[in-house]
Amino acid sequence: MLRLRLDPSSPPAVQVGGCATWETIASLAVLARFRVRGGGTYARWAHETQQRVSPDLVRELWLRVAAVSPPPPSDSSTPDFGEAFGGGDLPSLLDEYWCAAVEPYWTEMAETVRAEVRRRNETLVARGWVAMLSGIDAHLRWRPPLLASPHQEDIRHVARGRRLRLVPLVFGGAWSLFTALPVGAVAVSYALPAGQALQGLPGTQACVDTEVDPLAILLGRRRALILRCLDRPATTTTLSAALGIAPSTTSEHLRELLEAGVVRRTRRGNEVFYELDRSGFTLMAEFS
Template structure:
């Protein structure tokens, strides 16, 4: 079992951040086909694999690189170095990847002398950066504004859990095989790795659409990260679209809010997921409250909204405008 020894001051300084590079690497992992994929990734692949295959058909570098650098149980370290500052742009992250010496990048493949010949040539890090840049610009960036809101909503949810349940509530099950062991020990996976002392390091937590996630680090600086799967339905690229009949009845945004409240959410989370303004979301919540379609309860510092039985029945209208309850 691999675990990190983490001081309380490291946890106190740790941050949840969004990283466009981490999400792009998660998408590369899905394209490589050697890691498990999440439902959002499978939907993303259905939309984008043809463009990727058309761009890189016959390319002598891309397939060997993906199958070597992102294989079962392994992601090359130079692809997953943590951001140096919160809010770091993709171009900044990419520039750091591009500056990796070829010898370092090759060592990070973890194959010793068994590196494929095509990956021994000069320019390994440069070609890897070109691939990452193309996937970001052509396949990830067009949907990034919504994905970013989804990741920010996940971070809001985890910070709320932290305020009520402490770090154990946040870290247990953040990614498969990960749990808080107590006494400053964080189990990061179930592999038989030697413990690592990161009591004087910085620590970041980064959501992506990956099915399992991974960990990354860079020394110097002493910087570590845990890349984890974004919570369940929040990671679905298309979101929770309301039935057409419900949208006609309530209006598109109000119907979307009611549909999303199948899971209790705060106003801040609804703003992040829908992309609507705080005033607009708050106004729709007041109308739904007055109509008895939603209720609210306090959870720590947050107020969560959820559908009442009446709201659930209204939201169960099918796409053809028919009541989905059984007729006699």
């Protein structure tokens, strides 16, 4: 869990900015962890990218970048993998992946991020940093004075933040990135809202199946989409917003998936999260 205590009476220095290197890491998480076929937030992008990028390359890159803390986010408009990851063959392999998987979409992605940065900075100036953090991401919870990522089991960090760098990512829905920076600063990513993030990405559509999905034939289209979006724990509200389905309908589908034993439910504070159970992972492996 990531927990940052931000004292409203002593405002931290907050900076918002995208990062091409972090986008690359997050996009690898989409391909390596989602294993989408026919549905999911980034389904069509993943399908097109899998035609151009070797699965072995994705697997190797993900294992290597996920094993270390992400590099400090840079303001460069393009990634510098040599500076971020040092010597060896990793920078050249990441560059190969970037050219095939991310660069073709980068112009539209960068504009989406710039629009988000402008919006957050305008809120920061007009209403202050507490308002700016409100509603930032369903997976990055802001309840003053704590900024927390309770679902992210890969992060174990508790700190009192004095300098905060927020990194909006188009591919941020797959993986939360976090790194500690010098002088008590921290950087953390958050996902852009699906409608905003995917606007302008050629051939990408949020949580909509793009081909005949065998899992949808077995379970029904909406239940299949819910399963494919449960790569990480999510609330009914999050799923409903991502899929464009009424909360009551989403709840009914989740109830049926719970009864089938492919989804489990856990309560964390006042929120209820749903995630794939072991049977669910097995099922997804069969239909990935």
